[in-house]
Amino acid sequence: MTSARSPRVRLRALRRASLLGIVAASSAALLTGCGLQPATAFVPAVAPGSIEAIDDLPDDAAITVTAKNFTEQLILGKIAVLAAQAAGFEVTDMTNVPGSVAVRQLMLDGGADMTYEYTGTAWLTYLGEAAGIPDKEEQYTAVRDADEANGLVWLEPAPLNNTYAMAVRSEAVAELGDVATLSQIAALPVEQRTFCVEAEFNSRADGFAPMLERYGLELGAADGVPTSNVSILDTGTVYEATDRGRCNFGEVFTTDGRIDSLDLTVLEDDKGFFPAYNVAPVLTDDVLRQYPQLAEVYDEISPSLTDDELRTLNRRVDVEGEEPADVAFDWMVEKGFVTRP
Numbered sequence: 001m002t003s004a005r006s007p008r009v010r011l012r013a014l015r016r017a018s019l020l021g022i023v024a025a026s027s028a029a030l031l032t033g034c035g036l037q038p039a040t041a042f043v044p045a046v047a048p049g050s051i052e053a054i055d056d057l058p059d060d061a062a063i064t065v066t067a068k069n070f071t072e073q074l075i076l077g078k079i080a081v082l083a084a085q086a087a088g089f090e091v092t093d094m095t096n097v098p099g100s101v102a103v104r105q106l107m108l109d110g111g112a113d114m115t116y117e118y119t120g121t122a123w124l125t126y127l128g129e130a131a132g133i134p135d136k137e138e139q140y141t142a143v144r145d146a147d148e149a150n151g152l153v154w155l156e157p158a159p160l161n162n163t164y165a166m167a168v169r170s171e172a173v174a175e176l177g178d179v180a181t182l183s184q185i186a187a188l189p190v191e192q193r194t195f196c197v198e199a200e201f202n203s204r205a206d207g208f209a210p211m212l213e214r215y216g217l218e219l220g221a222a223d224g225v226p227t228s229n230v231s232i233l234d235t236g237t238v239y240e241a242t243d244r245g246r247c248n249f250g251e252v253f254t255t256d257g258r259i260d261s262l263d264l265t266v267l268e269d270d271k272g273f274f275p276a277y278n279v280a281p282v283l284t285d286d287v288l289r290q291y292p293q294l295a296e297v298y299d300e301i302s303p304s305l306t307d308d309e310l311r312t313l314n315r316r317v318d319v320e321g322e323e324p325a326d327v328a329f330d331w332m333v334e335k336g337f338v339t340r341p
Contacts, residue, residue: 041094043081043093043329047086049333052087053088054297057087060090061090063091063092063294064112064113065091066111066112068100068103071257071317071318072313075327075328077093077095077096077115077116078324080298082328082332082337082338083298083301083332084297087293089291094112104126107152108150108152113283114281117282118162118277119139119143119279120278122147123143127143127146132275133276134272134273134274134275139276140157152282152285153284155298155299157278158278158305159305160305160307162254162277162279162307163254164253164274166251166267167242168248168267169242169245169262171263176188176192180265180268181270182211182215182267182271182273183216185215185249190229191229193225194229194246195208195230195248195250196247198232198238198251202230208230239252240262243262243264249267255310256314257317257319281301283295301335
């Protein structure tokens, strides 16, 4: 059954079609230039589980899901697609979009209806605030309230907090006095205060030097962290270098699968320096007014999205070479959100 669309809906459809073409073309160009192939929009077929088909959903009910082009976002995007399909929607899969700004623009311009976004990214990158908020609830509330004016609705955040952290190879924890928190680094001898960091983190206003200062250490000071104690490396190299003992402490992202695969131990940020980057479902207010049941669909999933869960899922893609869509599908079935048809 089809129904006549209003002029506003037709205009939105035309705008979406235009944006889809632009983003698809830019994605293909970027990926080709990097020697990669664009990810397909394929996801396995699903049947309802605890996410059931919405009653009285129109036959032409449709939403567009978007996500960025790195592993965790691809997995989350596929989770969002599968959930909407189980609920009875026709879904346009616009995951694998190059860059945060492009995804944000799709959400603002009506080219997409739903994405998983990080509170810290929205606060610092999109809303232009100078500093992040370490308290997770305060950061979420600030972003949620600020984005209302942009026509975006933030549902409740997941426990997943993909922020910066410092990690140590697990076999060295005892050697370093059972170190478990960032505060304990200051108690170590200077020669043991060795770090591997990426260039961006080393130069950020909310990065390495301010972190050390929060924990009572001065970068470049002989009795703090001498510059000779710091190795500035490519992002991917930091994990391996930390694991191999080139440094005792390496900069990591808290949901990276390499933390588990290399058996690294993440230190507690006990003084709350790093901003909160909790992920949350974000939908346009237009689509939520039309289909308010979507809030219940995505709210059901969020509590299961934890740091540990995403480290495992990210590892399956980055280390074991599985496809994000398959990893997302297996997880959704395991949790009972969907079933195999």
